Amino acid sequence: MKSTTEVGVLPKERAPQPRVKAGRSVREQGKATPWLFLAPYLVLFIGFVLLPIVFGAWISLHTWDYTMPVHPFVGLDNYIELMQPGSIAFENFWNSMKATGIFTLFSVPLLLTIPLAVALLMAKNFPGRNFFRAVYFAPYVLGVAVVAILWRYLLDSNIGLVNYYLGLLGLPDDIAWTTSTPAAWVALIGVTVWWTLGFNAVIYLAALQDIPAELYEAARMDGANGWNQFIHVTLPGLRPVLIFVTMITLIASANMFGQSYLMTQGGPGRETRTAIYQIAETGLRNFQMGSAAAMSYVLTLFLMVLSIILFWLFREKKESRK
């Protein structure tokens, strides 16, 4: 094992000297070479990622209806309107932000803890382990459209499986899962947890297997029981991955769209219409693209602030431990 890595490293370290002296060394590449490799990607990246980020900010400073020939410049008016209580844009946008907030607040903790429990169960060796792992991951590959359509059927208030089995258990069997709150929130969050828990569990699982067994052994020698081992070995070992999982779960939850679009159509009223849903409808159905772009920047700002806070929180903990 050792020899292969060293062979890999040595030529690399030796090479720079001849390269600097002999200009025609094989290590030398034309100045254009790296850029030719990068070019196809950069065309797409600049055209459909970098340019849109700047262009979106520009759009947000205009009244921009793409079906109209003129797009008057309005400065920060779109943003001001979003901050002005009483305006239609204000009501719609902050209602949708509230919906996204509610969804995120409940789904993120569940999507951090339940997959961890699943991963801890899967981390132990038993026959069929890979099969179980695949079962829990399977809903994720189905995609949001299939999952939402399937669950809308199962959650149908009259003929759905869920209400039928609730009735068998002696519980209320007429819950309007998709047309009343808070039931709609339970449905949206529950379905999302079912759909994506395998994704987070798989990431946890890989991280669990990277924690050296010697640490557990040492903890046991010190008389640590299962719970103590979890607190003092497992959790600290998972910390870097925990940050990653928290971030991607947070971003995914804040971007929730398909579940609401397909299961509740944003209803009842507009209670479950999320921010993304609102932005898409404002910009791409009503063609108020300036306002929609402004909304997307405000949402992004929220997410960035939240990410920074999270990073800071995780870092604090790490330092205080040492």
Added chain:
Amino acid sequence: MTQLTDRPAQTEDRPVQRRPVNRGRKILRIVILGIVALIFISPVIFMIVTSFKTRGDATSIPPSWLPIPFTLQAYEAILSPQSSTPVLRWFFNSMVAALLNSALVVITASLAAYPLARMNFKGKNVVFGIIVATLLVPPVILVIPNYLIVSDLGWLNSLIAIIVPTAASAFGVFFMRQFFIALPVDLEEAARLDGANRLLIFTRIVLPLAKPALATLALLAFLTNWNDFLWPVYVLFSPEVQTLPAGLSTLQGANSVRYDLLMAGAVVASIPVLVIFVFLQRFIIEGVSRSGVKG
């Protein structure tokens, strides 16, 4: 005992130390896990069962877990060319879009990742830094401007809008770069001494070594594109250009909800991803889990 160097084996040794209770407990645990897993996956089973039911049976109470009488009515209805919901067409559209998008992602990302992993040049860190930074940008910010860009290119309501704009995968570049960095450099060195040029080295030596990573990236890109929902819903409007997820959502919008048809459509939409998953889940799951460890 022979596997002392094998780390997973060591972890597995732990329960063995408490030998007496082991057997019964182990079996009990697997039975419980099995039951939980069965309940967990039962919605998917019910979806498949319902797709083979008659229209009436699909909404009968109590629900039946067996499609008796067994019928292909729902499939015949949605797959017939005269259907107002051309599911076969959607399937074809989705397949073309996902295959081409995935190819584009793999080609552009691996080409871009190679110089970022192996060459020294001015601006390298800036380029890589910007690419990685966009991983943190929520995709919503791109929706409105990309709609206008796609419209200017004349791509609205056509499949190319689903294939090209989403192919700039920052994750793909990051993922492939990590893989290239981990490859031993000696083979490339030897080829360079033999006078091979960079492109030759890349296509003849690096890419063959990177097959597992390329397969993983291709699968993840395929799945993402196949399941993409928001973008196709707003960018494609005519029934004949829809992808499956976008098309299914219009099926649901019909005034009388036909659950038998919806479930058949959902099964058709799930077949490719489930087949891929069953046969290639190792690549998919490892790809996902590695993204976490490296992130």
